[in-house]
Amino acid sequence: MESDPSLLKTLLTFSERFGQMLSRILLTVLYYGLLGPVALFYQRCADPLHLRKRPSGNWTAWDDHGVGFKAARRQD
Numbered sequence: 001m002e003s004d005p006s007l008l009k010t011l012l013t014f015s016e017r018f019g020q021m022l023s024r025i026l027l028t029v030l031y032y033g034l035l036g037p038v039a040l041f042y043q044r045c046a047d048p049l050h051l052r053k054r055p056s057g058n059w060t061a062w063d064d065h066g067v068g069f070k071a072a073r074r075q076d
Contacts, residue, residue: 050058 050060
């Protein structure tokens, strides 16, 4: 049973385009379906710049990590 080469080429072209379309749709659904809720949750809960008022005040204590003038003057 011989198959028509033009039919195979048409099927190959169709399957390639269909695969590209399906991958874009799948990645879009995954991006908005999984990453969207996580990003919204993080946006509502996180305060990386400490802009929200805290009940104890906005004062942040300075932590000395043992770096003195000698280490600051050393430029390497």
